[in-house]
Amino acid sequence: MNIFPKYHRLFSSDDAILLPNFSEICSIYDFYETLIDNWDKIIRKPLTSPHLSTISYILMSYSDYERLKELFDLFSSLEVASNYIKLLANQGKKDEIEKILNSYSRLKEPIECWLDLIGWGIYHFSQMQQKSKIYEFLKQFEEGFQELSKLMEKTDLSFIHLQAFKLFIEGCSLYHMQEYTKSVKLVKKAVHLLTKNDIKDNFLLGSIYNLLAINYRFSGRGPEKEMLYKARDTFNEEKMDRGVAIAKGNLAYLLIREGKFEEAMTLLLEFDEIMRKYSEIRNLILNYSDIYYCLKSLGKMDEAERNLEIAMQLMEEYNSPNEDIYIDATEFYALKGEIEKAEFFLNKYIQFLDVEEKGETVKNATTLIYQGFIDFRKKNFYDAEVKLKKGLSIARKQNVIPLVLQALIYLIELNISKYKIEASSFVKEEIIEEIELLSQETIVILKSHDNIFQMINYQQLLASAYILSNKVSLAISLLEEAEKISLEHNMIGHVEKIKELIGLAKSVNNYMNEAKIQIHRELEKDLQTYSTKAVRELTIIRDQEEAPTPLSLLVIQESGLPCFSYNFKDKSFTTDELLLSGLINAIQKFGSEISWKKGKFRLMAHSDYILLIDPHEKFSIALFVEGYDSSFREKMSEFAKYVKPLIDKLDSQKYLDGETYTDLDFNLKGIVERIFITGN
Template identity: 20%
Template structure:
């Protein structure tokens, strides 16, 4: 485009580079009614307007303008302008017409190569834009290696052109590609760079899309609270497209699915379905129907699960969305197996086999292999179960397979062996199971799948119990709960904590079993393996007990050497009789070292439960009656607040100088903190999630 253009259009171009789109469109609107306009000026105006629409993710409008501008540029024999028009037309890739878009991009490349003078700034910009659109085209088409190679070329060329908008978009693409390649840290780095530039420019559409990508990456890293923050930030951007709104709602559904909060997950998936229907975004409609059907299955609503999954399957087949068609068929097979309808499951398997042959997509082939193994496993005949074992081992050994499918195969194989354990009562079978769980945990850690890591340790704890390894079981339960809590898997953390509490009340029972050499069948009766396995096999969701507030008994801050720096008895009997506290301190000095050295977080002290934490050179101990989960949260909150409240922390640290116990009446902030955390009612569970 020539710089002899009217000053209004030059100003528009400047405003576009400054991401002042509304102001630019206002000038264009006024310019359109200006008389007279040359054909060249009309064309320039159209191209600038189309560029704004493209940057604003208004792809259909950009394509429409591109078609008009292309006809005008051809008529006027303006090659540079026709290249710009082809760039606008190529935005059709973002509304599902990728092959047509790549044709426009290749046509633009030919025109660029036909230009005699390639040194002008406009032509250099077009060369970079060509590379950028080509890399996006490869990405949308699924040619990942070519997309990455071209995106890197684009990035190196963009250094010569000061266009931060396009740099932000290219960083976004690099983030998407590395996310697909599971190089999560690299992906997060590029996505963050994109967001930083977009925020500097106040470039709202890319703020929205970059935030959504960052959210997805945090989901992949099992950082669900951060994922929620960025997803909600993306949704707050009014300029994001309807497509991205649906994707964000889908992402919120996915986050709450991983957190096992299925009602919330359904809420967002159903919102995504409603918006996708309204905007005719059929790919997302099919995808969200598939997800909703899956959750209905986990909730045990099999009829609704089948109905919804069938709807998603029908739509996916109609629009040629093979991924969702395959996923829906796999889901329907699992539902039928849960219902015991093996023959119906086989019918769906036949359809999945045909789709696998047609699609030639590895993920669909993997679904078929897993589904076939599941059906064989459900068959009671020895030959079929043996074939299922062979198939599952083949899936496990396929390192190119997605980690989730390998983990699913590992747990199914564990389930086969556990069935043998229940039938044979032969403990040697655990020698086959334990390595499988170790491999499951290793794969899960490598791929940041901390739900699987926590669940695997939870199952390992129960198997340790069967082997009478009490300390190992308690240590694994503590590890599992800590992992769940650190990744905001609240329902799982509550479930594990309740099982740990139950174990502490059964210690004497287990000790009696050990002394009398109880048979394996009697031990299996005390361990709820089936429920844990079913959650890992995706047959049900996590069902934690209802939380109740603990009854506070005693709060202690203990210095090195077991010397009490502060004590606060909540119970009158403890405050009246100092012997209770003295006896407790004597016992504490005996078992605290053991508890901490074994990495445990709680212990029984008669009828009471003790949870502990440490800060600085002090230990803080909380004795109570009741459930440990909220008690532990209260203790952790107390320890954190003590350290971060200057007046309280100074008084605690002064103990090293004065060796005088802290007197509550002389420390009103500490008294207020204890009242706030321990004496008032604990929060409802809904406020914790």
């Protein structure tokens, strides 16, 4: 724990003996340079606890491993150890960390938690996924803070700085618990304390801006890019090249999400250079995973493989296994058809995380999904489909969106491959319908999580499937929307392909059968490229506190008229009769080109909402939602069980009056509230 306000206020004038030009110090970088210039003299002085705390913090801020090690060897105090351990963690030196922690047995667990929370080096895998550990850490941290604060004046800058630091740590804790909005509120208070009191600790401030950006990323709302630029500039102001590199690494992630792989590579290579300079093994390994992804997406498979191999060499050399690399390697070698290698790395993943054979956990879902992908590449389609669907089911129940997305993508690829080899036209129609269903859900998820680049890819895929099944107007409508979005986001590379597909869709009805067959062959070839990409999607996760919420629900009879509506908010868009009429027409138009089949969910992505449709023999349920949550599907299925007997009762009556519909409304309202609101 460090106290570092305005430096000339922290030290007395007597400290000119310690730092000869102390009166000229006005920034952290000046302080660091003064330390370096006077290092041999300083380490021979009788340093006090505040000195050790501040000096070790400055050295840690600049990743000055050699001097911090020397300081620790001379003064093995907790103040120095807490900062020294962070650099050791970054470098993957676990044995040295264990040795230090064992000498502080009473504080071992809090320090381990600290390392995980701060995010500068994950010391134990997934420990912080356990909320109980985070709460225990926060309790101990609070007790320590209260003891320390008794020794300080509440108006003292050191105390205010400590308060800001405490808020940052609590913000890190909330981030790890996926409570992103609460985390943002706390760390914004920390920024306010630092700036209001002119405490210019750019290391802490830059770290806070990075944390804000990551919170915005995972919550799906907030100026992520702006915060990363602030972090970069804040670190750059004090010439903290490591901090600048971290911000650039996060900016590279944004570029990857936008499909700008070459631009991302430039930043990732800069990141690589700095991490090598400071021997930060963990960050180097993670960076190779991102470089691999970019190279694979650019079709540079040999280079992608080399980066995977470098990452694995580092993992082996420093005994620093990483589950992302194991999964990357599993997918890559399955994609290349080197099945034994793929299975080897999946087993490494299973052993590393100690995945059990039973249970519906995220680890098991991941294992099933990648086992399914390996079976798919073996052309063992039946086993692949079983495993992928089981993994998808678990991922939906756990509401782990990236895993849901991955399973959907592999199932799409699997069905494309099945379509290519299938001889029966009837079976082909069924496969195309399955591709449509999977693509619709994929697009909705990508849209909900603001992954525009990949969303447009799958809009093109879905449009191709529509053309193959002669749903031409749907294809054209979808492609025109994709073209508009591509132009809005300056994704010019997409536009040419979209225009080509629009031309195909508009001309398909004008050709004779022979020409149609040729068009279908071209589209099948285009669809097959999705199987050869096997892109591992990058997306963001919606804030659990602001989870996707339902807006309105309609029950629509076979005639097309709604017999029941429910607004989840006080004022809903379905109260507007004109808009409601338009929505029903849209649902009917959508249904006129797509055969309704029991249990076949349909999804439509609108600019303001997402529409889920559950069609049944005599009625359909339409749910309008903000955002996407897999649990909506299960809730709609449960609701349908209660709707069916009531609709059957309506159909059996010769005469329907107002009282009949009043009873229906009363019965269904209670069921909606129980299933969608109270969950009882």
